[in-house]
Amino acid sequence: MVEFLVARVLRVVVTLWAIISLVFIATRLTGNPIDFLMPEGLDAQSRQEMIAYWGLDRPTLEQYLLFWRSLMTGDFGLGLMERRPVAAIFGERLGQSASLLLATLALTVAVGVPAGIAAAIWRRSIRGTAVLVVAFLGYAIPNFVLAILLVLIFSLSLHWLPSAGSASLTHYVMPTIALSAYFVAGLTRYTRDAMLDVLSQDYMRTARAKGLSEAAVVLRHGLRNALIPVVTVLGLQITTLVSGAVVIETVFAWHGVGDLLVGATLRRDYPVLQFGVLVVAGAVVVVNIAVDLAYAAIDPRVRLAGA
């Protein structure tokens, strides 16, 4: 276990270094941020002075070394546009993204797992087919189309729900549903398939034979064994959502990480981009490790070895 973690952490550090270096160099190759940060009409001398003020007049290698030196002291730099620490800029956005992510996860698990179990148990009835059809629709409909439909119904027609911002709990309803639909559908199908596999196992017959209730059979013996693919899907879902749900954020004027990263890319706000990529890559890596650990917790047969 310890050996596993050490090996994984080492690999993570190398991965993150490679990603950051790539982003650092690639963004600087595409041009200078000044055209996006200063309004029109800047004279040539002022242009040079502003580039120098941001430290972008130095050779790329020097900037790169400076970047790592300040990183070592926990200083991630100032955003070029907002002129404040990138960690603070991200802190603001991350809170809004994380709360939406948690709401989405909660809804996905709360609906997807029971729906999957139901579809497996009802596999030969019309009810099971109905669950699958709904899941198929959820899978097929792009989230922004669903988002716009929700807005049309609940904001423009019924005036029940607010459509822009994240000021209250009611603001969460539509973005959460729009983001979850696809994942609920996926999770329903995965849970169903995994449950179908498990339901035909000998130990299920044994469990029933020893007189357990159907609920105990399905939940304790069935679901637990079906959880591995479910956890995999959830892991993938989190990594997808961590980088922000750009389209949904745009539709609902949600000031999350996706909006920030897209804006920073368009404006070439290097420090924000570098930190953003670090955060997203770090989160993906952490989630992957957590998924591996969850496998071991769910299934004692899984042994974690240093890879």
Added chain:
Amino acid sequence: MTAQSMKTLLAAALTTTALVSSVGAQELKVGVQNMAPWLDPGRDFSNVGSQFYFNTFDPMIGKDHTKVESVWEPGLATSWKQTSPTAIELKIRQGVTFHNGDPMTVEDVVFSLDRIINATFPPYTVRQRDTLPNMAKVEAVDAETIRVTAKKPEPLFETLLNVQQTMIVPKKYIMGLTGDPAVAEPSDFEAFALKPVGTGPYKIVEFVPNQKLVYERFDRFWGAKAPFQRVVVQRIPELSSRITALKNGEADLITNVPPDQLDIIAGDGKLKVEGMQTPLFHVVIFNTQNPKMADKRLRQALSYAIDRRMLNEALWSGKAKVPTSHTFEQFGALYMPELNTFEYNPEKAKQLLKEAGYDGFPIRYDIQAAYYTNGLLAAQAIREMWAEVGVKMEINVTEQWTGSDPTMMARGWSNPMYFPDPAGSFGIMWAPTGNSATEGRFRPDATYAEIWDRFRFSTDLVARKRAFAELMQAIKNDPPVLPLYQPYESYGLKQTISWRPLPGHIPYVLDFRAGRIATASN
């Protein structure tokens, strides 16, 4: 609980929330396309930031913004007198308090102006160059009077002491923000831009960069009290989301509504639209220094070939304004549409192309995809118009600024009015020391520079007018620019709100001061 009662309860809960959030009397909710990344009127030149300063800051010399021409009024100065062609003295208003409680003194005024005039902080140096290059120094004469001295005779003292860049900020507060409280460090100015404090009718109580701004009425404001207790400005970047927020009652006023969406809003009985031909030109610029573009007859021809009235009809439903010269109504006596610098004449274009020996080489036209409303569409239409006279155009969609690129040939751009004088719009871009000349795509000669100096520094209005006419003749003769139109800038708002953009402001200002906005309910 039955499913039915659960549903009823949920519906009730949702409806209540919706009702509660729509009550909020005394509060104005605004949905904007862009929120500023920081707020400091002194260093800002952007269309985004300029929306927000006028509610929170005051200039020394005020202006009647309901009038298109400049009518000066007392601001933080109660009176002023030009003591020589190069000096002006101003009496400061007594009893003015900053939002943090500090009284405003001559020290604050001197500090505010000096931080730009003798700038050491690079973002201020930029403004010193483009807005206040003629100012030499500012000093306190006594506890109530300041004197501003210019290098050359200055006809624009009032104008320049009215601009956003010279609005008054608190000295002690700024210097105390970081480091040594007795020194104004760059980090103080950066910190101020995140926690701005002024003397205006609204103080800023919450500012989340790029996201949200909350104003609150400042009860100790020296003038008429602000009409709203709170104004919440929220960024809603997507157009359809802004319109939804307006229709759903989440916003009372939204900005940046393009012409093709006006009917959707106007068709809703509870909503209306307001708009104005904004003092800003969308322009086509030419790189006069690119050897391919060097022949002035070629550039004249390209200019003559563009039917700007048709562009206005097709892209702006005729609501934009097609100028005859690089001039805005806001210039007052210096508004000179009669100069007729730019016109449509395809026959003349063809003839000039023949004289120039144009051999059919393609002309690259650079344009940003979505930066200017209708910018790409205009480029496509211009391509057809140039084709009519036999010129081949290749549209190059790029997010890169190519104004200093020697291979640039033609490009879509804009020329805003930064202050109401040709020096504050034409001059920023086309003065001998302006953007275009320093970037090398426009090479004005010594004669042009001489005319410019006469125009800029004559204190005699007639001499200025004559010199500006000469400048326009020089532009017509060897054109580096063609103004296409003044776009029509529109807003969507509730029927119950009386507000409109005012012609006396620079573009995009959201003026929520007393007398400028009212609601039916208050």
